[in-house]
Amino acid sequence: xNYKTEIADGTTTVEVTGRFTFGDHSSFRKLIEEVRGHDxxxxxxxxxxxxxxxxxxxxxxLLARDEGEKTNTTVVLRGAQGQVKRMLEVARFDTLFxxxx
Amino acid sequence: xxxxxxQRPRHLIAVAQSVxxxxxxxxxxxxxxxxxxxxxxxxxxxxxxxxxxxxxRRFSVCMMPQQIGRDWLGALTRLNCDxxxxxxxxxxxxxxxxxxxxxxxxxxxxxxxxxxxxxYHLPVARKFVTSLRHRGLIGDAIAPSVExxxxxxxxxxxxxxxxxxxxxxxLSMDRFKELGDETERRLASSTHxxxxxxxxxxxxxxxxxxxxxxxxxxxxxxxxEKATLDITxxxxxxxxxxxxxRSICQSVTFQRGxxxxxxxxxxxxxxxxxxxxxxxxxxxxxxxxxxxxGLRIPQNAKILIAxxxxxSREIIASYLRADGFSNLxxxxxxxxxLAQVKAHNPDLIILDIIMPKLDGYSVCKALRADPxxxxxxxxxxxxxxxxxxxxxxxxxxxxDLILKPLNKAELIARTKIHLENRLLVQQxxxxxxxxxxxxxxxxxxQENLNPAAEHYRGVGHDYGMRxxxxxxxxxxxxxDMWGLVxxxxxxxxxxxxxxxxxxxxxxxxxxxxxxxxxxxxLHDQMPGEYLEVLNRHLKGLLPxxxxxxxxxxxxxxxxxxFSYASAACTxxxxxxxxxGDARYLDGSxxxxxxxxxxxxxxxxxxxxxxxxxxxxxDALIETTLDDGQFLSEERLLSMLQDxxxxxxxxxxxAAQIADQFMDRAPAKLGDDFTIVSLQSAQIPAALSGxxxxxx
Numbered sequence: 001x002n003y004k005t006e007i008a009d010g011t012t013t014v015e016v017t018g019r020f021t022f023g024d025h026s027s028f029r030k031l032i033e034e035v036r037g038h039d040x041x042x043x044x045x046x047x048x049x050x051x052x053x054x055x056x057x058x059x060x061x062l063l064a065r066d067e068g069e070k071t072n073t074t075v076v077l078r079g080a081q082g083q084v085k086r087m088l089e090v091a092r093f094d095t096l097f098x099x100x101x
Numbered sequence: 102x103x104x105x106x107x108q109r110p111r112h113l114i115a116v117a118q119s120v121x122x123x124x125x126x127x128x129x130x131x132x133x134x135x136x137x138x139x140x141x142x143x144x145x146x147x148x149x150x151x152x153x154x155x156x157x158r159r160f161s162v163c164m165m166p167q168q169i170g171r172d173w174l175g176a177l178t179r180l181n182c183d184x185x186x187x188x189x190x191x192x193x194x195x196x197x198x199x200x201x202x203x204x205x206x207x208x209x210x211x212x213x214x215x216x217x218x219x220x221y222h223l224p225v226a227r228k229f230v231t232s233l234r235h236r237g238l239i240g241d242a243i244a245p246s247v248e249x250x251x252x253x254x255x256x257x258x259x260x261x262x263x264x265x266x267x268x269x270x271x272l273s274m275d276r277f278k279e280l281g282d283e284t285e286r287r288l289a290s291s292t293h294x295x296x297x298x299x300x301x302x303x304x305x306x307x308x309x310x311x312x313x314x315x316x317x318x319x320x321x322x323x324x325x326e327k328a329t330l331d332i333t334x335x336x337x338x339x340x341x342x343x344x345x346x347r348s349i350c351q352s353v354t355f356q357r358g359x360x361x362x363x364x365x366x367x368x369x370x371x372x373x374x375x376x377x378x379x380x381x382x383x384x385x386x387x388x389x390x391x392x393x394x395g396l397r398i399p400q401n402a403k404i405l406i407a408x409x410x411x412x413s414r415e416i417i418a419s420y421l422r423a424d425g426f427s428n429l430x431x432x433x434x435x436x437x438x439l440a441q442v443k444a445h446n447p448d449l450i451i452l453d454i455i456m457p458k459l460d461g462y463s464v465c466k467a468l469r470a471d472p473x474x475x476x477x478x479x480x481x482x483x484x485x486x487x488x489x490x491x492x493x494x495x496x497x498x499x500x501d502l503i504l505k506p507l508n509k510a511e512l513i514a515r516t517k518i519h520l521e522n523r524l525l526v527q528q529x530x531x532x533x534x535x536x537x538x539x540x541x542x543x544x545x546x547q548e549n550l551n552p553a554a555e556h557y558r559g560v561g562h563d564y565g566m567r568x569x570x571x572x573x574x575x576x577x578x579x580x581d582m583w584g585l586v587x588x589x590x591x592x593x594x595x596x597x598x599x600x601x602x603x604x605x606x607x608x609x610x611x612x613x614x615x616x617x618x619x620x621x622x623l624h625d626q627m628p629g630e631y632l633e634v635l636n637r638h639l640k641g642l643l644p645x646x647x648x649x650x651x652x653x654x655x656x657x658x659x660x661x662x663f664s665y666a667s668a669a670c671t672x673x674x675x676x677x678x679x680x681g682d683a684r685y686l687d688g689s690x691x692x693x694x695x696x697x698x699x700x701x702x703x704x705x706x707x708x709x710x711x712x713x714x715x716x717x718x719d720a721l722i723e724t725t726l727d728d729g730q731f732l733s734e735e736r737l738l739s740m741l742q743d744x745x746x747x748x749x750x751x752x753x754x755a756a757q758i759a760d761q762f763m764d765r766a767p768a769k770l771g772d773d774f775t776i777v778s779l780q781s782a783q784i785p786a787a788l789s790g791x792x793x794x795x796x
Binding site: 002017018019021022023025026029032049051052054055056059060063066067081082083087090 | 221227248249253256274278281284342348728746
């Protein structure tokens with residue numbers, strides 16, 4: 001998993017690419033720590049470039065949401081496609097996150 | 102090792118060059134691979150990367166280096182081999198040994214054995230599934246589901262099994278950090294990190310595919326089967342996988358005290374492939390059999406008459422003889438019928454239903470269950486007029502039915518029709534087989550137009566470059582070709598060609614152009630001028646409507662430039678091996694063979710010690726991938742950058758991109774796929790000093 005972050009108008013946008021699976025905990029940790037310093041009111045995770053996610057990856061998204069709740073940051077999942085979209089549907093993530101196309 | 106008359110089974114082992122011979126010898130001697138290694142004999146074929154092994158050679162085992170990377174994981178799809186073992190000294194397989202040749206177990210179609218340490222950081226599930234697709238074990242359609250299930254099971258076996266991590270309880274960010282750190286510690290430790298994880302796959306005769314994942318942890322008690330697919334549960338990050346697996350697979354079972362998980366998949370497409378292959382093998386067998394019998398005219402056919410009353414047998418025989426059928430065999434009951442079929446392999450069977458020992462229904466069933474006789478015409482004869490018996494005999498596999506008392510004309514007519522059908526099918530099969538073998542020959546010839554790995558690696562080395570290439574032919578013949586043209590001590594020419602269309606015509610054109618390229622000693626010219634000459638020749642040779650795209654370029658190591666000309670070739674990529682940044686070069690130009698006096702511009706770009714070049718055929722960017730889309734320009738750029746940043750300078754760029762492409766492309770490509778990379782490199786002395794060990 002790779003990512004690039006961008007801040008504009010109180011919104012942090014993180015573009016995540018590659019596979020997002022159990023082995024990616026350290027990159028994900030770095031991501032969360034980096035974003036925490038931004039103090040943004042919205043965190044957009046652009047996952048259009050993620051081509052595979054497993055249940056551990058979903059777990060990490062939930063952690064991001066928990067983190068967001070602590071700092072009053074809304075977490076948005078943007079652009080899920082293919083297998084990722086399917087997994088989000090199966091896990092009913094629409095009830096937990098704001099999903100955008 | 103005894104010399105001379107060695108009767109032991111011989112095995113060719115593909116070996117990563119970086120693995121020490123002693124380590125392999127120790128591993129084999131330990132009985133981890135074959136239980137009794139002294140009963141087999143070995144030869145080793147070394148390779149720097151999986152690219153170096155010919156697809157035309159069959160390997161029993163592939164020994165991968167310790168701490169394998171993505172390059173060697175790619176061996177799973179590249180090598181003609183079904184057992185892949187990471188060679189790490191601490192490996193202790195225990196009850197999982199030996200990996201191959203266990204007579205008590207059915208033969209596996211794929212086995213991959215890795216250390217936990219390596220497996221943890223690699224996309225193992227993805228590559229495993231790609232390999233299953235390429236081997237025809239599963240269809241493209243179910244691959245995404247299989248991958249999801251394998252990924253979850255694999256993660257479970259690694260994390261809970263081998264690493265013994267407890268991910269239960271509420272997962273906070275702090276706990277997550279702790280877990281992450283503990284994971285790193287355990288991966289580095291000699292107890293957990295060196296445990297093996299083994300993935301296997303095998304296809305059953307009924308088309309189902311069985312995948313097992315085996316770990317060396319302490320075992321795992323599967324939770325309640327009725328657990329629902331509640332991924333939003335907060336008590337664990339990793340424990341959510343099992344319900345997901347259950348929702349995808351046909352069945353999930355645990356063995357070895359929870360240290361082996363077995364997943365069963367039912368693939369509709371797979372079911373179709375299996376009997377087909379059996380059928381072709383069967384046809385081959387029967388073709389040879391019938392050629393001996395000289396089944397040119399129906400009357401030469403061998404007919405088995407199975408009937409328990411001698412009078413009936415004689416009546417049938419006399420009817421058949423009267424019409425010229427003299428090659429007759431007889432059976433007096435059901436068991437005898439099966440014995441006679443096995444002894445004579447008849448072209449047609451006339452079978453009575455009511456017979457002692459074994460009735461006609463059972464004979465039909467038994468014959469149809471054997472692929473050798475699955476298609477032999479069977480005419481059942483019966484006095485039964487009731488519908489039930491008639492339906493049943495067809496259900497059991499009879500080709501046709503004839504009522505007793507027999508009518509001579511009807512018997513002869515039915516016999517002839519079924520023999521003719523059989524003959525036609527056989528002729529058609531024979532024709533297809535011949536065409537197939539000729540196509541196979543043409544494919545091999547075409548593949549040989551491209552440089553072999555040892556050649557381009559050597560040439561690359563001479564010019565201070567790391568060259569990598571992957572070529573995969575489409576399901577039919579194709580029109581791709583590439584090559585290297587050494588000009589002088591510091592200039593190396595490179596070309597890539599794609600003829601329009603595919604099939605025999607395109608293949609013939611590649612042969613034409615190949616001989617043109619190698620007969621014209623003009624490589625010294627500017628690339629633009631060279632393409633102009635080539636175009637004029639080709640225009641004279643090619644029928645109207647046929648054309649080729651081509652790029653010819655020269656890497657000049659002294660002037661540090663790449664000059665090239667393109668005839669509508671895909672835009673070449675020029676990048677930096679340190680930053681991974683790359684840009685598309687101008688690939689525009691008139692295709693070859695369209696107009697006689699086409700002009701080609703020679704373009705020049707810097708190519709220095711940190712540069713790389715990527716050339717590719719349009720299949721890379723015009724194949725529909727698993728997301729239903731082509732690989733976009735931006736996506737290819739980011740894929741390149743990620744690959745360079747992850748792998749550093751010490752990777753085969755073309756091979757890595759090809760591997761990622763194959764993960765997402767259909768198993769059968771509609772067009773030839775060629776990708777070539779030239780990376781400026783300081784070749785390490787260790788590699789350049791390596792003597793040629795190929796045996």
